[in-house]
Amino acid sequence: MPRHSKNNTALSFFTYAEGKALNYGTKRQRLGRDSMREFDACFLCLQRARDPICCDQGHLYCKECILENLLAQKKEIRRQQNLLEARAKDEIEESKRKEQMAKEAVIHNFERQQVRIAPSSGSKTEESTKVSTDNSTKTTNNSTKTIDNGKSPDSTKSIKAIESGETLQAGKKREFRLDEDEVEAIAIREQQDAMKRLDEEQAVASKPKLPNFWLPSLTPSADPDKIKSVKLQTMCTASDPEHPFGVKNFIPTKFTEDIDPNTKKSSFVCPSCRKTLTNSVKICLMKRCGHVICKTCVEKFVKNSKQCFVCGEKCRSKDIADMSGEGTGFASGGGPVMAERFDVAFQ
Numbered sequence: 557m558p559r560h561s562k563n564n565t566a567l568s569f570f571t572y573a574e575g576k577a578l579n580y581g582t583k584r585q586r587l588g589r590d591s592m593r594e595f596d597a598c599f600l601c602l603q604r605a606r607d608p609i610c611c612d613q614g615h616l617y618c619k620e621c622i623l624e625n626l627l628a629q630k631k632e633i634r635r636q637q638n639l640l641e642a643r644a645k646d647e648i649e650e651s652k653r654k655e656q657m658a659k660e661a662v663i664h665n666f667e668r669q670q671v672r673i674a675p676s677s678g679s680k681t682e683e684s685t686k687v688s689t690d691n692s693t694k695t696t697n698n699s700t701k702t703i704d705n706g707k708s709p710d711s712t713k714s715i716k717a718i719e720s721g722e723t724l725q726a727g728k729k730r731e732f733r734l735d736e737d738e739v740e741a742i743a744i745r746e747q748q749d750a751m752k753r754l755d756e757e758q759a760v761a762s763k764p765k766l767p768n769f770w771l772p773s774l775t776p777s778a779d780p781d782k783i784k785s786v787k788l789q790t791m792c793t794a795s796d797p798e799h800p801f802g803v804k805n806f807i808p809t810k811f812t813e814d815i816d817p818n819t820k821k822s823s824f825v826c827p828s829c830r831k832t833l834t835n836s837v838k839i840c841l842m843k844r845c846g847h848v849i850c851k852t853c854v855e856k857f858v859k860n861s862k863q864c865f866v867c868g869e870k871c872r873s874k875d876i877a878d879m880s881g882e883g884t885g886f887a888s889g890g891g892p893v894m895a896e897r898f899d900v901a902f903q
Contacts, residue, residue, distance in 0.1 A: 592882045595616075600621040614840075616809065661750040834881075835880075844870065858871055
């Protein structure tokens with residue numbers, strides 16, 4: 557093998573050494589015990605929950621933390637609503653402005669057409685009226701001559717009557733009527749055509765006249781996004797996907813505390829089997845009363861008797877929520893034990 561083949565850097569992919577040197581690709585790291593949230597820790601502050609409160613899906617919070625979070629969410633919802641209302645007003649004003657421009661364009665086109673049809677001076681109109689009057693007199697003289705050359709007076713009277721009737725009918729102007737609906741439809745159609753023409757003209761005018769996109773005069777302006785619907789309800793952020801959560805859904809959680817007489821350290825235990833609760837123990841929450849019991853005792857006692865082991869409150873299967881911890885850091889302890897991250901090279 558030649559010497560320079562080991563230094564070949566013209567490959568279409570990164571070698572293992574190059575990927576490590578550039579921190580390129582997906583990096584995986586095994587999570588330890590320190591990376592796991594405790595079963596009695598708040599999802600927001602990650603400390604032991606003070607005045608613990610759970611949602612209907614068993615996510616644990618401090619009362620102070622969740623109230624601050626809900627207040628912040630309501631402020632954000634109100635801010636987004638105000639922003640959407642302002643955008644809606646701007647869109648309405650923009651549509652009105654476009655409609656006004658379209659109406660002005662229609663009126664301008666109509667006036668230009670009328671100017672082309674109308675005569676340029678008044679002398680030509682006078683001459684045309686004189687010619688029309690001369691022609692009308694000639695036609696009346698010819699008609700009288702034909703009547704005089706007739707044979708009988710009755711026929712002449714009938715002819716005169718017919719002619720008089722015809723002249724009356726010819727003297728009347730024809731009435732051209734349109735329904736209001738037709739007039740409105742025509743006006744709307746012309747207005748829409750004018751708006752389309754204006755949009756096309758704006759699109760042509762917005763095209764860059766030079767290929768230099770970095771010039772400030774030729775930088776395109778980004779139109780604001782369309783109005784999207786905003787969530788109108790506070791959400792529980794501990795789950796993926798998020799679910800609705802409010803003050804009315806608060807479940808005060810009651811842990812059973814046990815103090816060691818030797819070390820005088822307090823720990824949470826199951827009220828039925830007195831087993832110390834840790835991340836390796838699966839625990840459940842009774843939604844009706846808020847007591848926390850390990851899952852083995854729930855399967856043995858609560859589901860069979862359909863009542864809480866501590867207070868005797870009625871408890872069905874749908875009133876039991878799982879609130880186990882994230883795991884112990886081992887593969888069999890539950891929860892994710894691997895973290896992945898993807899980085900782009902040369903960044």
